[in-house]
Amino acid sequence: MTAKPRKNPAFQGGGSIRPGGIYWMRYVIPALVFYVIFMAYPMLDSVRLSLYEGTAGTRQFVGFANYVRLFTDEVVSTRFWNAFKNNWVFFAYHMILQNALGITFAAILTNRTMRGRQFYQTLIFIPCTVAVLVTGYLFKIMMNPQWAKAPLENVGLGFLVHSPQGWLGDPGTALSAVSMVSVWQWVGIPTMMFVAAFQGIDDDLIEAASIEGANPWQQFTRIRIPLIIPVIGMVAIMTFVANFNAFDVVFSMETLDGAPNYSTDLIGTLFYRYGVAGQHPVGIPEPGVGSAISTSIFVMLLCGVIPVLVKTQGKE
Amino acid sequence: MDKKNVSSVKTDKTEKKTRSLRIMNMHIPYHIIMVLWSFIAMFPMWFLLINTFKKKTEIYKNFFGLPKVWTLANYEALFSGSDFLTYFRNSFLVVVISLFMILFVGSLCAYALAHWRTKTSRAIYYFFVIGMMLPIKIATIRLLQIMKALNALNTLFSLYPVYIAMGLPTAVFILTEFIHGLPGEMYEAGYMDGASRFRIWYRIVIPLIRPALATVAIYNLVPIWNDLWFPLIFITREDQKTVLLAVTRLQGQYSTDWPKLLTILAMSALPVIILYLTMSKQFVKGLTAGAVKG
Numbered sequence: 001m002t003a004k005p006r007k008n009p010a011f012q013g014g015g016s017i018r019p020g021g022i023y024w025m026r027y028v029i030p031a032l033v034f035y036v037i038f039m040a041y042p043m044l045d046s047v048r049l050s051l052y053e054g055t056a057g058t059r060q061f062v063g064f065a066n067y068v069r070l071f072t073d074e075v076v077s078t079r080f081w082n083a084f085k086n087n088w089v090f091f092a093y094h095m096i097l098q099n100a101l102g103i104t105f106a107a108i109l110t111n112r113t114m115r116g117r118q119f120y121q122t123l124i125f126i127p128c129t130v131a132v133l134v135t136g137y138l139f140k141i142m143m144n145p146q147w148a149k150a151p152l153e154n155v156g157l158g159f160l161v162h163s164p165q166g167w168l169g170d171p172g173t174a175l176s177a178v179s180m181v182s183v184w185q186w187v188g189i190p191t192m193m194f195v196a197a198f199q200g201i202d203d204d205l206i207e208a209a210s211i212e213g214a215n216p217w218q219q220f221t222r223i224r225i226p227l228i229i230p231v232i233g234m235v236a237i238m239t240f241v242a243n244f245n246a247f248d249v250v251f252s253m254e255t256l257d258g259a260p261n262y263s264t265d266l267i268g269t270l271f272y273r274y275g276v277a278g279q280h281p282v283g284i285p286e287p288g289v290g291s292a293i294s295t296s297i298f299v300m301l302l303c304g305v306i307p308v309l310v311k312t313q314g315k316e
Numbered sequence: 317m318d319k320k321n322v323s324s325v326k327t328d329k330t331e332k333k334t335r336s337l338r339i340m341n342m343h344i345p346y347h348i349i350m351v352l353w354s355f356i357a358m359f360p361m362w363f364l365l366i367n368t369f370k371k372k373t374e375i376y377k378n379f380f381g382l383p384k385v386w387t388l389a390n391y392e393a394l395f396s397g398s399d400f401l402t403y404f405r406n407s408f409l410v411v412v413i414s415l416f417m418i419l420f421v422g423s424l425c426a427y428a429l430a431h432w433r434t435k436t437s438r439a440i441y442y443f444f445v446i447g448m449m450l451p452i453k454i455a456t457i458r459l460l461q462i463m464k465a466l467n468a469l470n471t472l473f474s475l476y477p478v479y480i481a482m483g484l485p486t487a488v489f490i491l492t493e494f495i496h497g498l499p500g501e502m503y504e505a506g507y508m509d510g511a512s513r514f515r516i517w518y519r520i521v522i523p524l525i526r527p528a529l530a531t532v533a534i535y536n537l538v539p540i541w542n543d544l545w546f547p548l549i550f551i552t553r554e555d556q557k558t559v560l561l562a563v564t565r566l567q568g569q570y571s572t573d574w575p576k577l578l579t580i581l582a583m584s585a586l587p588v589i590i591l592y593l594t595m596s597k598q599f600v601k602g603l604t605a606g607a608v609k610g
Contacts, residue, residue, distance in 0.1 A: 034481045041458075046457055092583060104349070121356055128538075192603070248545070301449070
C-alpha cells in the first residue's frame with residue numbers, strides 16, 4: 001500500500017485537526033453570498049444611489065443635490081421634517097410608556113410567591129405574534145365612531161369616542177392613537193426581556209438587602225434596576241431601531257399618506273412614498289431622494305445606537 | 317389556667333401573622349393590574365374572533381357583542397374560493413423555504429466560525445452581527461433594482477433571498493455562540509473515527525444544536541409570516557400574493573367586505589397564535605433572542 005500523495009494542507013483542511021481558513025471558507029461562503037448580495041451590498045450601495053438622480057436608464061450623478069432637496073426644498077423638506085418630528089413623538093411613546101409598562105409587568109411577573117404568572121405572561125405576549133397589519137385594521141375598525149359610538153354609549157363608555165371624526169381622524173390625536181396601538185402591541189417584548197433579566201439576578205443579593213432592612217421599593221430601585229442596565233440599554237436600542245422600521249401601523253390605520261393631513265406620517269411611510277411608490281399626484285418614484293432618506297436613517301441609527309451600546313454594554 | 321392563657325395569646329399572634337402574610341402573598345393589587353392588562357391585550361382578539369361568526373348585516377348592528385345568530389358562512393365562503401388558499405400556500409412556502417435556508421446556510425457558517433478562530437473569522441463574525449442592528453428596509457431601493465435585474469419581481473423568488481439575508485445575522489450570532497459552548501471532545505472523537513468535517517456537522521453538530529435552531533426558526537418565523545413591506549413592493553400578481561398582501565387589497569375604495577376581511581385576518585393570525593400557545597416558552601426565547609446575550 002502506498003500513501004496517498006499529500007496535497008497542500010491548507011486546501012485539504014478537512015484532513016488536519018486544525019484546518020485552515022481556505023477550508024473553512026467553503027462553509028462560510030453560502031451564508032456570505034446571501035448576506036452580502038441581498039443585505040450588506042444593497043444597504044451600502046443605497047448611499048451611492050443617493051448621489052444620483054433619475055431611474056435606471058436616465059441616471060446621472062448630481063452630488064448632494066438630493067440631500068439639499070430633502071433638507072431645504074420647500075415641499076420635500078416640509079414633509080421630511082414633519083415625518084422626522086412625528087417619528088420622535090412615536091419613539092417617545094414607546095421609550096417612555098412601553099418600556100415603563102414592560103418593567104412594571106416584569107417586576108410583577110418575577111414575584112416568586114404570586115400565582116398565575118405563567119398565565120399572564122402568555123396572554124401579554126399574544127399581540128406580539130400577530131401581524132401589525134391585523135391589529136392595525138382591528139383598531140381602525142374599533143375606533144370608527146360611526147360603528148363604535150352606539151355600543152360604547154350603551155355600556156357607559158361613551159367618553160371613549162372622541163369626536164365625529166374619531167381619534168384617527170383628528171390631526172391632534174391621530175399620532176397619539178397610532179402610537180398607543182403600537183405600544184399596546186409590542187409591550188410584550190420588553191416585558192419578556194426584563195423578566196429574563198430580573199430572573200438572572202442572584203437571589204443572595206436581594207436577600208442580603210432585605211436583611212439589611214431595604215424595603216421592596218429600595219430593593220427595586222437600588223439593586224434590581226442598576227443590575228439590569230445592560231438589558232435596559234438593549235431595549236432602548238431595539239426601540240430606537242424599530243422606530244425607523246415602523247410602517248405597517250400607519251399604513252393600516254391611516255393610509256400611506258399619514259392621514260389626516262400628514263399628522264401620522266413617519267419616516268417609513270415617507271420613504272415608501274418617495275422612494276418606491278412615487279409621491280402623489282405625480283406618481284413617479286424618485287430613487288435618489290428615497291436613497292437619501294434611507295441613508296439619513298442609516299446615519300441616525302448609527303448616531304443613536306453606538307453611544308448607547310458603548311455606555312451600557314461595555315462593563316461586562 | 318394562667319399558663320394556658322399565655323399560650324393561647326401566643327398562637328393567636330402567630331396566626332394573625334401568618335394570615336396577614338397569606339393575604340400579602342395573594343398580591344391583590346398586582347393581580348388587578350395584570351387582569352386589567354390581560355383584558356386590554358385580549359379584547360381586540362376577542363373582537364376579531366366573534367365578528368367572523370356574524371352575518372354581514374349583524375356586524376354593523378351588534379359590534380362588540382356575541383353573535384345573536386352564529387354562522388360559519390364567512391369561513392365557508394373563504395375556503396370555497398380558491399384565491400385564499402393560493403395566498404395561504406404562498407405565505408406558507410415563503411416561510412418554510414426561507415427558514416430552511418436560514419438554518420441550513422446559517423448553521424454551516426456558524427460551525428465554521430466557531431472552530432476557525434482567526435482574525436479573519438472574527439471579522440466575518442462581526443460583519444454578520446452588525447446586521448442585527450440595521451433594518452434591511454433601508455436597502456429596499458437597491459433591492460428593488462436587483463430583483464428587477466434578476467427578473468424575479470412578481471414571483472416568490474424575489475422574497476426568499478431577502479428573508480434569508482434578513483435572518484442570517486441573528487442565525488450566525490446565536491448558532492456560533494451555541495456551537496462554541498459545546499464540549500470540543502465530541503468533534504475530535506468523531507474526527508478520530510475518520511468522519512469528515514461535513515459528516516461531523518450533520519451527524520454530531522446539528523442534533524446537538526437543535527434547541528438553538530428552534531430559537532432561530534421562531535425568531536424568523538413570525539417576522540417573515542407577518543411581513544408586508546417586501547410583498548407590497550415586489551409583488552402585484554394575483555397568484556403570487558401572500559395572505560397579508562391580499563388583505564390590503566380587500567380594503568376597497570368605496571366598499572369593504574368586512575366579514576371577508578375579518579375572516580382572512582383571523583385566519584392569518586390563527587396559525588401563529590396556535591403555534592405560540594403550544595410552545596410559548598420557545599417563542600418567548602426566540603422572539604427576545606439576540607437581545608439578551610447567551
